[in-house]
Amino acid sequence: MAVLSVIHGSNVPVRSISLPSRLQPNSIEAELNELNTFRLLSASRTIHGGGETICTGFTRLAKLYNNIEEIVQSPLTQQALRHQQNVKLVEEALDDSVGLLDACGTARDLILMMMEQVQDLQSALRRRGGDSCIGSNILAYISFRKKLQKNIAKTLRVLKRLECNIGTFPLFDVDCHLSMVVKAQRESHAITISLFQSLLSFLSMPVLKTKAGGWSLISKLVPITAEGSQKIFNEVGIVDFILHSVQGKLRKNDAKIDPQIELKRLETLSGSIKGLEAGLDRLLRCLIRNRVSLLNILTPC
Template sequence: MASLSPIKSIPVRSISLPSRSHPNSLKIEAQLTKLRAWESSTNPLSADTIQMSLTKLAELFNCIQELIHSPLTQQAFHHQHLSQVEEALEGSVALLDVLSRVRDLFLTMKEHVQELQSVIRRRGARDSSMGSNVHAYISFRKKTKKEITKSIRILKRTEINVNGSYRLGRDVDNHLSYVIEVIREARAITISISRSLLLFLSMPEMKKNTGGWSIISKLMLSGLLASDRSQKIFNEVENVDIALCSIQGQIRKNDAKVDVQEVQRRFETLDACINCFDAKLDRMFRCLIQNRMSLLNLVST
């Protein structure tokens, strides 16, 4: 997937706090500092790291909610500042769309995994229904590639729009300027974390040859497929991809060598991972909606 470029640096910087700023500005700065640390972490694409970043991002948006509802902000936003509200809202719908797509992909993946768990538990890895379920999962993963590519494009457009829309007028006071800047920084971080989620879900590059999945055959020959070392090379999603592609190849060759316990363990790990992502994405989704509604209410009151 050529469009899935490595994670770019989060375009955040220390924001100068106005003297009249809301007291929780210090809390906002603390959350931004924690999120900057995510970018420089050892493995920003690991499940634990992304999940932690989603938690910190939700906390940041909760702080922003307090800032928006403060009397100081309510006074700073007037009807003549409609354009500033529009700038603060820039990209919010697109981000909600992308997070919704990501969540749907996780939930569909969970359904496939649970079905595979049930089949392999009841009938074993060589049952004919196992082959059809493996094929269905691999077909689903190929379709996710298109969804991920589409979402990456949305994020790129949103990033350009958010960065290009920041044009505060001279009549905007320090506090209002600060609020808009904080919201923009939060949007930029959300884009970066959303990109990391999409990369986490993307398929490992597997080139087919006449013998099947070349990367799988190499892993099987090296004994890496069922080893602990493989868990460190691939994430939870990729580990299941590799295991199922391996099963698919073995079914075609009438090979009975399938480590059922290892496959089930990978299913269970991915299932738990998806549950955690779903909870954190649900919280993040709610935060974005609340933030959007609060901003819209500023100009409707």
């Protein structure tokens, strides 16, 4: 995807721009294209690869935002954006940044809620207060997951609207360098929305369930302790699957609970959530810096 291909056909000597080599148009374009490729490849891995894949995306995206920030801070860009005819582009980017900051904050809130529930369930399993006590905590977790699903669906709708409203102000009268900056901003915003969508899909991973046989049929096909289950569920889905299975056994008084399996999977999920929280925090700081830089252009000291 040639995000900044308009630059290559220009007669403007791009390399004359006084920016570090890593921030030249070719480098930024390559970074954007790599992130787009990563985003497309990771879409299928969200189910299989889980939180680690999304964390990698957040890390690479934060690096991209830092590089774009350096370009925005350069005198050349500052001067171009302060021209009256280009103020609309700054206002457009500011409007987009509000939606991204809100979405990032919402995603972080959902992650923190998830972490709290996982920790509560871990504590309950470690206390070993009897099967009935553990069963009530499992039911509480399952109930939370249903409520979380509704919040996720609502947030995904918001992200869809953001995706449709990413800046489209025409760049007909914009010079080559500024065109590169605006295109990089817009493309990074689109990738950010896509990664937020992947994160929410990760959190809302549906557990496979048949109408006829329910959880017992799934258990026969995919034993909950088998590594093969990793190929069907991500970290969230594995915990959902195990807890629904345990709940079914408790209801039928099939067997006593061995908390070690649940604790092991919850520990893995907890680690993934912590990594996602750290990635969101890093990205949130980048988004805030980016917005402050744009505001400073409109209100210079």
